[in-house]
Amino acid sequence: METRSRLILLSHVLLIFLLCPLAYAHFEEVHTLIQAGHYTEATNKLEALAESTNDIAVQSWCYYQIGEIYYNYTHQYTRAIEAYDKILKLEKNGLAAEELFLAIIKKGDVHSRMGNYHEAIQIYDRLIKLAPASHFVHKTGLQKIRDINRALSDLREQQRIAIQYKGTPLAAIAQFQIAELYRNHSQLNQPEKAIEEYASLLEAHPDAIMAPEARWRIAHLRHTVLNQSALAMATYRKVTEDYPSSNFAADALFQMANIHRTTKKYSLAIPIFEKLKQRHPNFWNMHAVLYWTGVCYEQTLNYPKAIASFETFLHAYLPQLDPGYLGQISMHDKSVSEVKAEIRRKIEELAEQMAEVELGRLNKARADRDFSEALSIAQHLIATAPHTPQAEQAAEQLPTLQQLTAIENLREKLQDQNLVPIEVARARLQIGSIYERKPLQDHPKAIEAYQEVSKHHADLTHSAEALYRSGLIYAEQLSAPNEAIQAYKKVIETHPNTLQAMMANFQLGELYRKLHRYNEALQAYETTIGYPERDRYLAGGYKDSFADRAQFRIGRVHYDDRRYNEARFAFEEFIQNRTQSPRLAAAYVYLATICENQSENAQAAYYYKRAENLLPDNPIQMTMLIEEASALGSLQATDSDAVMRFLKENRKRLETAKTGSNQ
Numbered sequence: 001m002e003t004r005s006r007l008i009l010l011s012h013v014l015l016i017f018l019l020c021p022l023a024y025a026h027f028e029e030v031h032t033l034i035q036a037g038h039y040t041e042a043t044n045k046l047e048a049l050a051e052s053t054n055d056i057a058v059q060s061w062c063y064y065q066i067g068e069i070y071y072n073y074t075h076q077y078t079r080a081i082e083a084y085d086k087i088l089k090l091e092k093n094g095l096a097a098e099e100l101f102l103a104i105i106k107k108g109d110v111h112s113r114m115g116n117y118h119e120a121i122q123i124y125d126r127l128i129k130l131a132p133a134s135h136f137v138h139k140t141g142l143q144k145i146r147d148i149n150r151a152l153s154d155l156r157e158q159q160r161i162a163i164q165y166k167g168t169p170l171a172a173i174a175q176f177q178i179a180e181l182y183r184n185h186s187q188l189n190q191p192e193k194a195i196e197e198y199a200s201l202l203e204a205h206p207d208a209i210m211a212p213e214a215r216w217r218i219a220h221l222r223h224t225v226l227n228q229s230a231l232a233m234a235t236y237r238k239v240t241e242d243y244p245s246s247n248f249a250a251d252a253l254f255q256m257a258n259i260h261r262t263t264k265k266y267s268l269a270i271p272i273f274e275k276l277k278q279r280h281p282n283f284w285n286m287h288a289v290l291y292w293t294g295v296c297y298e299q300t301l302n303y304p305k306a307i308a309s310f311e312t313f314l315h316a317y318l319p320q321l322d323p324g325y326l327g328q329i330s331m332h333d334k335s336v337s338e339v340k341a342e343i344r345r346k347i348e349e350l351a352e353q354m355a356e357v358e359l360g361r362l363n364k365a366r367a368d369r370d371f372s373e374a375l376s377i378a379q380h381l382i383a384t385a386p387h388t389p390q391a392e393q394a395a396e397q398l399p400t401l402q403q404l405t406a407i408e409n410l411r412e413k414l415q416d417q418n419l420v421p422i423e424v425a426r427a428r429l430q431i432g433s434i435y436e437r438k439p440l441q442d443h444p445k446a447i448e449a450y451q452e453v454s455k456h457h458a459d460l461t462h463s464a465e466a467l468y469r470s471g472l473i474y475a476e477q478l479s480a481p482n483e484a485i486q487a488y489k490k491v492i493e494t495h496p497n498t499l500q501a502m503m504a505n506f507q508l509g510e511l512y513r514k515l516h517r518y519n520e521a522l523q524a525y526e527t528t529i530g531y532p533e534r535d536r537y538l539a540g541g542y543k544d545s546f547a548d549r550a551q552f553r554i555g556r557v558h559y560d561d562r563r564y565n566e567a568r569f570a571f572e573e574f575i576q577n578r579t580q581s582p583r584l585a586a587a588y589v590y591l592a593t594i595c596e597n598q599s600e601n602a603q604a605a606y607y608y609k610r611a612e613n614l615l616p617d618n619p620i621q622m623t624m625l626i627e628e629a630s631a632l633g634s635l636q637a638t639d640s641d642a643v644m645r646f647l648k649e650n651r652k653r654l655e656t657a658k659t660g661s662n663q
């Protein structure tokens with residue numbers, strides 16, 4: 001029956017286009033206005049068009065559309081009747097019989113929608129009298145009258161049962177039947193009344209077996225008949241929340257996703273489709289879920305997921321599919337093999353463009369600071385399209401994206417109100433240290449994170465660590481020694497009994513030494529040594545520590561300040577006290593240089609010899625020597641061969657000079 005009236009409508013519209021090509025432009029315009037929900041504008045436009053023409057076919061078409069708008073969307077039924085009446089008035093002007101019949105049917109439908117079944121029956125009766133018995137609308141009219149009468153008597157019967165069995169499950173079923181009678185377009189055709197009935201059923205019998213269906217029906221009427229998609233959406237959601245294990249919950253998710261999809265909100269549809277797949281893996285309409293998920297992914301330019309969805313649909317679902325179900329993917333007019341070819345083509349097309357589109361998506365995610373998304377796109381792109389320039393670009397970004405994602409995850413964690421303070425401090429500290437590392441090396445950002453730690457967690461040792469690390473960044477990366485000194489001093493002041501305070505003292509010594517503030521440097525180094533020593537064991541039995549370094553640098557401060565006696569004393573004591581130091585060779589070279597300055601050539605040669613003996617096959621001593629002594633005037637060597645040559649030459653020179661002076 002409904003198919004038939006659709007057929008009439010279709011031929012009706014086609015007829016208009018044939019008669020009047022201009023009408024097509026109007027049809028498009030009106031259609032767009034209706035889609036956008038601009039119903040008043042649409043009816044005004046149609047009204048004006050109808051008045052501006054003498055073509056009764058066009059007039060009839062306009063009024064028909066107006067009637068539809070009032071009936072379908074704004075639910076102003078009296079106005080709908082007025083519109084259809086205007087068509088009926090065109091009868092005397094020679095309106096085509098088909099159009100007259102259609103308007104009569106529509107007018108009858110509006111009356112039954114209003115609950116005026118008596119009028120509706122009279123109108124259908126008029127149709128029966130007008131249309132020849134051979135015409136199918138004649139049968140339609142008869143059928144409609146029969147349906148209404150049957151429905152009304154059924155309604156009375158169900159109402160009787162509902163009263164007789166009040167409060168029992170039988171009454172619940174009767175009430176459900178009543179709602180169904182109102183719902184059915186061919187029966188009582190009152191969706192609003194049906195909704196009331198379903199709602200009162202839910203209230204009186206919340207635990208009834210058909211409760212999920214009743215709720216779903218309310219949503220579905222709002223969605224498909226009353227065009228109240230916001231209300232429909234909320235009601236579908238309630239189905240999924242209140243009856244999560246029901247089949248109607250699965251269908252409600254499907255409908256919610258479809259509402260988003262048909263209003264082009266693809267990115268909202270996707271998570272709902274995904275949830276449906278996950279929660280209801282046996283959903284009867286899974287083939288449509290796969291297909292529409294593919295469409296939504298394609299629209300949001302996620303080609304890998306679009307391809308995966310279409311492939312699954314193509315290989316797992318389509319071969320099994322009853323062609324009758326192709327309507328679920330809006331392809332009722334195609335054969336299975338046509339659908340197959342179309343989807344194959346689509347997959348090929350997507351695959352061809354994938355690398356380029358993915359790179360675009362990667363860049364967009366990164367620009368939107370959605371780094372975890374960018375990272376997963378990059379990883380997938382590298383894995384699925386290797387050897388493409390796009391994958392290469394993704395690979396280049398990978399290390400950076402990994403760090404940015406790690407930071408993003410930590411920041412997300414920080415949003416959690418229940419996070420214990422110590423974890424907050426750890427997370428903030430970790431953010432700073434990730435910013436410091438390659439390839440990010442974003443020092444200002446690192447400092448920002450460290451400042452957060454010292455600001456919010458002043459009592460924790462993590463604050464000392466944060467201050468200490470900012471000191472290092474100021475000193476070593478940002479060439480800001482004064483800021484560095486401030487940071488170190490704050491560590492020492494606020495957390496004196498920490499490893500960080502010990503190290504801060506050492507770093508202060510370093511800064512002062514480089515700034516030629518020698519006395520302050522000496523004091524800082526002395527303080528460093530005063531802390532309990534924390535050894536680091538090296539290969540060859542050597543032992544390093546901040547104290548060892550500080551001790552050595554005391555010698556260097558004296559040396560730099562040309563206090564050679566003090567320097568000599570410091571280095572001699574260093575050699576005596578720190579027999580496991582990795583800086584012994586360096587100390588010998590300093591001593592040799594000092595002795596040479598003091599014209600003690602034999603002693604100088606002796607120290608060079610000690611260094612020479614120690615160094616071969618001793619990378620630790622060699623490395624330290626280069627680190628500590630490369631600043632010495634004539635030793636500007638950075639490789640071990642050059643160092644050894646320097647030592648030998650100096651020793652030879654000194655020995656010759658010594659022999660010479662002895663003669």
Ligand SMILES: *[C@@H]1O[C@H](CO)[C@@H](O)[C@H](O)[C@H]1NC(C)=O
Nearest residue numbers: 034035036037073227228229
């Ligand atoms: C249905 O109603 C909404 C407003 O709720 C409107 O935007 C939409 O265009 C309507 N749908 C149709 C097909 O007219």
Ligand SMILES: *[C@@H]1O[C@H](CO)[C@@H](O)[C@H](O)[C@H]1NC(C)=O
Nearest residue numbers: 006034065068069072224225
């Ligand atoms: C009114 O609703 C019917 C049934 O849903 C539909 O076939 C028809 O196209 C709608 N009319 C308009 C003007 O949108």
Ligand SMILES: *[C@@H]1O[C@H](CO)[C@@H](O)[C@H](O)[C@H]1NC(C)=O
Nearest residue numbers: 147150151180184185186187
């Ligand atoms: C609606 O009512 C008609 C006529 O009684 C019936 O043939 C049809 O199956 C009903 N449709 C639904 C969905 O109940």
Ligand SMILES: *[C@@H]1O[C@H](CO)[C@@H](O)[C@H](O)[C@H]1NC(C)=O
Nearest residue numbers: 529551570573574576577578
């Ligand atoms: C070196 O050792 C001696 C004897 O144990 C000690 O008196 C002296 O303070 C030490 N010097 C340094 C700089 O550690």
Ligand SMILES: *[C@@H]1O[C@H](CO)[C@@H](O)[C@H](O)[C@H]1NC(C)=O
Nearest residue numbers: 562564594595596597598599
């Ligand atoms: C020793 O060092 C001082 C100061 O750097 C310098 O003036 C002097 O020439 C040096 N003497 C020798 C013998 O190298």
